[in-house]
Amino acid sequence: MSDTAHDTAPRGDLFDKFQPIIDLRAGLLASGVEDPFSLVMEKVLSPTTAICNGRETILLGTYNYMGMTFDPDVIAAGKQALDDFGAGTTGSRVLNGTYAGHKAVEQALCDFYAMDHAMVFSTGYQANLGVISTIAGKGDYIVLDIDSHASIWDGCKMGDAEVVPFKHNDIEAMEKRLKRIPEGAGKLVILEGVYSMMGDIAPLKEMIAVAKANGAMVLVDEAHSMGFIGPNGRGVAEDQGVLDQVDFVIGTFSKSVGTVGGFCVSNHPKFEILRLVCRPYVFTASLPPSVVATAATSIRKLMHAGDKRAHLWENSRTLxxxxxxxxxxxxxxxxxxxxxxxxxxxLERGAGMWEALLKEGLYVNLARPPATPANMTLLRCSLCSEHSAEQVQTIIGMFERAGRTVGII
Known part of the structure; x- marks a missing residue:
């Protein structure tokens, strides 16, 4: 074959499958809207404000629910650990990557949840990926809500279990699927306390009762409720009085805790074996000492954050x-x-509304398909306990002005 013939032959481009998304983004930007997925925060001033595009902006899309990112005790703990232990561990938890701080943050989690075991991962995504793929494998069945987070779906795929989804928050649909699973098969039900797209909660009390009646273990992802919901901030399962019936609680440090990392807590007597068999735990570097120090300090402060929780609820009701x-x-x-x-x-008007809010001085999340339920476009607002009552009223005014400008209201 000549060089010319070779050059003109059709070639498969591995990026061709992304063309619809490339075209969608190009069309959005061609309409003159600023790219909503490339915002740069030039300076962060507080848990609720930052400089974006050269102007002071109220932050309403950061998941910094309890405002711990600038807590003086948290920052001081991180600085001290940086001085004492350096910038990183350069190793896995099962090799040289376990420092005193890693054990301290796992103990803080055990104390926070009043559970026997805690295992910390480098991200919340890895916590779901690791735990789900390890405990549910070939021949096992996972029954999960159709609106589950991407990390949950990826954990299912990696573990090779049979995956059986059911309609969002539908107790009857969940029960029907559980009853169809072959006798003697391993069964895991995966639920979330708060679903991050719509902000709705799961009927965990009823769902867990059904799961247990059908011989299933239960994993609940409390990423968006830990620190805030429940008398002690342990999440929706605590709030509904069923935390003692949950086999595994997954959470993250990147929301209420205010840093980065993920975790699983459990009372299962054989839980510790996961440290040797969970690949996303074994084959990745551990969190830097400064990060686990900030996390441990934040978690212990969240145990006594009743006033913060009450103010955040007030903000949520007002907005x-x-x-x-x-x-x-x-x-x-x-x-x-x-x-x-x-x-x-x-999407087009959603992006226009997002831009109009940014020009008002307000940042929110623009969420679009396929990440959203029913192909909806959403502006997702995440409140913080550090938002003042005055800021919340300002936010409402910004939404009203932007909404009228874009023609949403």
Whole structure:
């Protein structure tokens, strides 16, 4: 074959499968809208404000629910660990990557949840990926909510278990699927306390009762409720009185704790073997000492954060009512968490609304298909306990002005 013939032959491009998304993004940017997925925070001033595009902006899309990122004790602990232990461990937890701080943060988690075992991962994504793929493998069955987070789906795929999804928050649908599983098969039900797109909570009390009646173990992801929901901030399972029936709780440090990392807590007597058989734990570097020090300090402070929780609930109720009264369509009828999702007519107008809010001085998350339920476009608001009552009223005014400018209300 000549060189010329070789050069003109059709070639498969591995990026061709992304062309619809490439075209969608190009069309969005061609309309003159600023790229909503490339925002740069030039300077972070506090848990609730930052400089974006040269102007001071209220942050309403950071998951910094309890405002711990600038807590003086948290920052001091991180600085001290940086001085004492250096910038990183350069090793896996099962080799040279376990420092005193890693054991301390796992003990803080055990104390926070009043559970026997805690295992810390380098990210929340890895916590789901690792635990799910390790405990549910070939021949086992995973029954999970169709709206589960990407990390949950990826953990299922990596573990090679049979995956059986059911309609969101549908107790009857979940029960039907459990009853179809062959006798004697391993069964794991995966639920979330708060679903991050709409901000709605799961009926865990009823669902866990059904799961246990059908011989299934239960894993609950409390990423968006830990620190905030429940009398002690342990999440929706605690709030509904069923935490003692949950086999595994997955969580993250990148939300209420205010840093980065993930974890699993459990009372299972054989839990510790996961440290030797869980590949995303064994084959990755451990968290830097400064990160685990900030996390441990934050977690222990969250054990006594009742006033912060009460103020965050007040913020959630105020913002939900303010937006609803002004004609916005919201993801839930009543405030159920620190997340309030505002439903947009389509992606183009959603992006326009996002940009109009940014020009007002407000940052929110633009969430789009396929990450969203029912192909909706959402503006996702994540409140913080450090938002003042005055800031919340300012936010409502910004939404009203932007909404009228774009024609959403």
């Amino acid at each position: 939900h009512k303010g937006l609803k009264d002004r004609g916005f369509q919201l993801g839930t009828d009543n405030p159920q968490s620190a997340i309030i999702s505002v439903i947009m007519p389509d």
